[in-house]
Amino acid sequence: MAKPPSKRKKATSAASDDSKTPPDSANEDISGQENPALATITVTAVEVPELTEEEQRDRLHLERKVERAFFEAGKALAELRDRRLYRSTHGTFEEYCRVRPWRRRSHRFGHSRQKSNYLIAASDVYENLTTNCCQILPTSEGQVRPMTKLEPQEQWEVWQAAVKQACGKVPTGRIVKDVVQRIMERTKAPNPYRLGEVCQIIVKDNPDLRGKGGCWCIVSHVGEFSVSVTIWDGEYTVRIDHLKPLNYLESESQQMQQISDGVTAHRR
Numbered sequence: 001m002a003k004p005p006s007k008r009k010k011a012t013s014a015a016s017d018d019s020k021t022p023p024d025s026a027n028e029d030i031s032g033q034e035n036p037a038l039a040t041i042t043v044t045a046v047e048v049p050e051l052t053e054e055e056q057r058d059r060l061h062l063e064r065k066v067e068r069a070f071f072e073a074g075k076a077l078a079e080l081r082d083r084r085l086y087r088s089t090h091g092t093f094e095e096y097c098r099v100r101p102w103r104r105r106s107h108r109f110g111h112s113r114q115k116s117n118y119l120i121a122a123s124d125v126y127e128n129l130t131t132n133c134c135q136i137l138p139t140s141e142g143q144v145r146p147m148t149k150l151e152p153q154e155q156w157e158v159w160q161a162a163v164k165q166a167c168g169k170v171p172t173g174r175i176v177k178d179v180v181q182r183i184m185e186r187t188k189a190p191n192p193y194r195l196g197e198v199c200q201i202i203v204k205d206n207p208d209l210r211g212k213g214g215c216w217c218i219v220s221h222v223g224e225f226s227v228s229v230t231i232w233d234g235e236y237t238v239r240i241d242h243l244k245p246l247n248y249l250e251s252e253s254q255q256m257q258q259i260s261d262g263v264t265a266h267r268r
Contacts, residue, residue: 070119070122070123070126070138070139070140070141071122071123071126071127072123073119073123074119074120074121074122074123074124074126074141075120075123075127077097077116077119077120078120078123080093080096081093081116081120093116097115097116117207117208118141118145118148119141120207121145121148121205121207122138122141122144122145122148124148124205125138125144125147125148125155126138126144128152128155128156129155129156129159132156134156134159134160134163136163136168136169136170137170138159138170139170140173142173143170143171143172143173143176144159144173144176145173146158146173146176146177146180147159147176147180148205149205149206149239150180151205154183157183158176158179158180158183159171159176161179162175162176162179165178165179184225191222191223191224191225191227191240192240192245193219193222193227193240193243193245194219194222195219195220195221195222196218196219196253196254196257197218197219197245197248197253198216198217198218198219198246198248198252198253198256199216199217199218199219199229199243199244199245199246200214200215200216200217200243200244200245200246201213201214201215201216201217201229201231201238201242201243202241202242202243202244203242204241204242206238206239206242208236209236209238209242212231215231215232216231216246216256217229217230217231217236217243218230218253218256218257218260219243220235221237223237225239225240226238226239226240227239227240227243229243230260230264232263
């Protein structure tokens with residue numbers, strides 16, 4: 001005959017079942033709780049202390065250092081170039097800017113002479129704006145690049161108009177460029193130069209023309225606001241106010257063109 005199940009085992013089984021929460025019981029507990037979406041969360045407000053006068057001065061000082069970063073870089077590059085402090089290790093300023101190790105071998109200036117010239121020209125614009133007591137000053141080279149070819153007074157006028165257009169904030173390079181273009185359109189004058197004309201270089205504020213003041217050149221392309229000219233060491237695009245006509249006769253201009261072609265062929 002089969003032996004009936006042990007009562008002790010039944011009791012143990014029952015105790016084991018009682019120790020577990022049945023699924024239905026769990027659902028009942030959840031449904032009985034308060035809706036989480038309607039729960040109130042208490043957040044303790046943390047008071048942020050105001051800056052002390054010393055902290056405000058430190059903040060302004062550090063912000064000015066950040067804003068002047070490109071200005072300091074441009075002035076340093078200008079001195080390195082003008083005093084030829086690269087000459088003991090590099091043949092040209094262009095080579096120096098491109099490969100000069102800075103602090104560590106892996107750190108280099110990493111930009112061309114053109115980029116260096118942009119920084120140098122931008123630092124001149126920045127200095128001009130500070131001289132004219134502008135309250136809002138540029139924070140990057142790109143913001144002032146469209147103004148580097150303008151006269152100092154024009155730079156100040158363009159910057160003030162750009163700041164106004166930016167609602168009193170530091171304007172972007174695009175805003176500055178738009179203001180410059182509008183002014184150029186307003187003062188638009190016909191280009192007085194013609195192809196093949198012999199002119200004299202006037203350096204003014206163009207760093208690419210440094211050392212070429214007074215040199216003669218030949219107009220190779222006439223644009224709307226600029227002129228491309230051929231000179232002894234290559235071709236340059238300049239504003240029309242960087243040239244002075246020499247008023248050569250047609251025959252004299254042709255002779256100068258032949259000389260220029262010979263120099264170009266020899267250079268190649």
